[in-house]
Amino acid sequence: MPGSLVLIGGEPGIGKSTLLLQASALAAENNKTVAYISGEESINQVKLRAERLNISGKGVYFLSESNLAAVLECLESLRAQQSNLLVVIDSIQTMYLEDVAGTPGSIAQVRESTLRLEHWAKQNNVPILITGHVTKEGAIAGPGTLEHIVDVVLYFEGEPFSSYRVLRSVKNRFGSTNEVGIFEMGNSGLIEVDNPSQIFLSAYREGTIGSVVVPTLEGSRPLLVEIQALTTTNSFGPPRRIANGVDFNRLLLIAAVLTKRAGLKLFNQDIIVNVTGGLRINEPAVDLGIASAIASSFHDSKPISRLAVLGEVGLNGELRGVPHVERRIAEAIRLGFKSCLMPKLPPVIASEVKQSLNDANIQLIEASSVAEALRLGLSKSK
Ligand SMILES: Nc1ncnc2c1ncn2[C@@H]1O[C@H](COP(=O)(O)OP(=O)(O)O)[C@@H](O)[C@H]1O
Ligand SMILES: [Mg+2]
Secondary structure, eight states: OTTOEEEEEEOTTSSHHHHHHHHHHHHHHTTOEEEEEESSSOHHHHHHHHHHTTOOOTTEEEEEOOBHHHHHHHHHHHHHHOSSEEEEEEOGGGOBOTTSOSOTTSHHHHHHHHHHHHHHHHHHTOOEEEEEEOBTTBOSSSHHHHTTTSSEEEEEEOOTTSSEEEEEEEEESSSOSOOEEEEEEETTEEEEOSOHHHHHTTTOOTTOTTEEEEEEEETTEEEEEEEEEEEEEOOSSSOOEEEESSOHHHHHHHHHHHHHHSOOOOTTEEEEEEEGGGOOOOOGGGHHHHHHHHHHHHHTOOBOTTEEEOOEEOTTSBEEOOSOHHHHHHHHHHTTOOEEEEEOOOHHHHHHHHHHHTTOSOEEEEESBHHHHHHHHBOSOO
């Protein structure tokens, strides 16, 4: 959008510079002139990356500079020659203004630099993409303080050990925040993943204890992922809970509900929950999947054959509905799942869902509580 300021936040090393260099090349192919300004890398470093990504650099101007006044001066003169400009600033934390107190990366510098860029973008009707580092603990003088200044905030996420990356929108003045991009980081850069469910389930083995498949939504896109849990007795210290890819507090809540409402004695159990593929899922719709994986490991019993699990868990052990049930089930059907363990649907929605699924070959196993769901979803024998 002309004149817009877009912030792409993410942990260091996640691939922001790679993404923006690839995006710059694509924009240049589409008749934009790109000004790529890096305060972090020298021209040689960026050239090496461009070569690795197979980017010729045609239509992309590069400047290694962190003095924002000098950057803006440069952009002014480029703007006078080129009408169809796109600007990339990598990263906002490296930019500084001499007339502002504080070192680069301090809140005052980052805020003021962003304000100047936003002013320049609006005045010249040129879109600017800026990157910002966030730390695991949250933002230190980072994107958090900038979110209300910019028009669009995108987060680039993924576990460092995994090659998958998700680009998620958290604020968008011009469109929906419901879209996500899913990419794989390889030697030659980021490649869009066409069939993410298949990839995230590629290592899934049917009938594995402690392993459950959940149809989650990434934006508006359904995505099947595998949740694994392992419980082990720990008689020596306080029990530990480790959550990889799911919210830690959510795990505590689910463990408490399982103990109190489903009779699982987890007080002396270490619990580890893992989302495979390095994805992070934050929606409550995966609660029952987490609960089932923990119960499966604890009882040493497999989930029933070809089962997908969805549902939110309440503090009383009740199951709650989740949005877009049909879309999730349709994805499960597409990948060959034969039954879906889920909350009882209100009659109106139930008939709608059944209608939209037509005569699809899937059994809907409805349960009203976690305890009932575990009875229905896990095999009796080992
Ligand atoms: N020579 C290389 N071959 C393959 N992947 C690389 C290479 N160099 C860097 N990468 C990948 O690129 C990532 C760094 O991406 P980068 O765009 O610089 O991240 P950011 O800008 O978010 O700090 C590394 O974590 C690594 O996964
Ligand atoms: Mg970078």
